[in-house]
Amino acid sequence: MPVTGDAFSPPLAAIDLxxxxxTRPTAAMREAMARAEVGDDVFGDDPTVNALQEAAAARLGKEAALYVPSGTAANQIALLTHCRPGDDVLIGxxxxxxCLESGGGGALAGVQYSVIGKGGFFTAAEVVAAIKPDNAHYPPTRLCSxxxxxxxSGGRVWQGDQVRAIAEVARARxxxxxxxxxxxFNAEVASGIPAAQIAAPFDTISFCLSKGLGAPVGSLLVGSRDTLVRAHRYRKMLGGGMRQAGIIAAAGLYALTHHIGRLAEDHENARRFAVAVAGAPHVLIDPATVETNIVLLELAASAPLDAEELVRRARERGLLLVTMGRRRVRAVTHLDVDRDACERAAAILVELLRAA
Ligand SMILES: Cc1ncc(COP(=O)(O)O)c(C=O)c1O
Known part of the structure; x- marks a missing residue:
């Protein structure tokens, strides 16, 4: 019995959204993995990990980067690096x-979250209003995430101006x-704003190689050298020091070099999928809100089926989706589904919704 997931083995022919x-590594990516030079990265000896870290830091215009097993590890290490137990973190x-990192903020870093804004987005004024007073009753507000x-929110992209205004008020305090x-990199491709420019206002940035970029594993935490020296200790503490990790880092390096530009295809496939499904009964989607590779389908209150039932029926037809609450279904496009597969996926959903 597996200890994770829903014990479901997807049929190979399924359209998996x-x-x-x-995604599974491409042949060229596997080739890069097979050829990777490796060493013991806990000694700092793995040339491929070092090359990946250097490439990530350069790409984001920061001094240093640390290769970690997952996005969750990167986010939690960032919390540990910035905060002390009892600190307050402002977040959307x-x-x-x-919400989805097993309560790590409380369990590991001992922080409390103050939720601000709406739908995951917030303004500089909301940051200012949420900063706790300098008074013994309150936790010190240490970080904004x-x-x-x-x-x-469906893969939506932040406006640069909004982030710059937030950074200004945060810095000042x-x-x-x-x-x-x-x-x-989905944000970079969708907005046309280079990742280094998006990253500029931030002290630390986590990004994943194992999502749209198509690597099998790995994320990076990026920032100043001093910050990353502290982060490195927390990576070790959490068991994230890996030995001949160049084997997997090679896939990440390959993804960073070859798979960024193609994210535009995923975005276009998501948009077309949304337009096609928006015509079906019982479902509410505004294709204009599909900015990257994630599509959220909202089932109308009057719909004769809920999200779980729609996902179940889709699975019977070879289309894999996930629920995001009782009336919401998520579809995500990626490297392993082409335009044709996305069109077939939309057609299956439209048929199911018409027949419901
Ligand atoms: C926005 C965001 N952050 C962090 C993560 C965590 O990444 P991982 O699954 O590699 O731990 C995810 C995973 O889906 C994510 O969507």
Missing amino acids: RSDTV DGAHQM VENTHNS GIALHLDGARL
């Missing part, structure tokens, strides 16, 4: 770091800024 994490609702693209950029 559950997440952009389901639905943030992965707060932004998620771009924002997963639970000595509050650090973390970017959960699990899908940072």
Whole structure:
């Protein structure tokens, strides 16, 4: 019995839109992995890990980067690095770091979250209003965390001006800024703004290689050298020191070099999928809100089936989706589903909704 997941083995022929994490390494990526030079990364000896870390730091215009097993590890290490137990962290609702990381903020870093804004987005004024007074009754507000693209809002992208204004008020009050950029490169491709520019206002940035970029594993935490020296200790503490990790880092390096530009295809496939499904009964989607590779389908209150039932019926037809609450279904496009597969996926959903 597996200890994770829903014990479901997807049929190989399925169109899998559950997440952009389901991709399998391409032949060229496997080739790069097979050829990777390796060493013991706990000694700092793995040339491929070092090359990946250097490439990530350079790409984001920061001094240093640390290779970690997952986006969750990167976010939690960032919290540990910035905060002490009892600190306050300002964050948008639905943030992965707060909602979907097994309570790590409380259990590991001992922080409390103050949720601000709406739908995952917030303004500089909301940051200012939420900063706790300098008074013994309150926890010190130490960190503000932004998620771009924002997963639970449907992969939406932050406006640069809004982030700059937030950074200005945070800086002025000595509050650090973390970017959960699990899908940072989707934001880069969708907005046309280079990742380094998006990353510039932040002290730390996490980004994932194992989502839209198509690597099998791994994320990076990026920031200043001093910050990353402290982060490195927490990576070790959490068991994230890996030995001949160049084997997997090679896949990440390959993804960073070859798989960013193609994210535009995923975005276009998501948009077309949304337009096609928007015509079906019982479902509410505004295709204009589909900015990257995530599509949220909202079932109308009057719909004769709920999200779980729609996902079940879709699975019977070979289309895999996930629920995001009772009336919401998520579809995510990625490297392993082409235009044709996305069109077939939309057609299956439209048929199911018409027949419901
Ligand atoms: C916005 C965001 N942050 C962090 C993560 C965590 O990444 P991982 O699954 O690699 O731990 C995810 C995963 O979906 C995510 O969507």
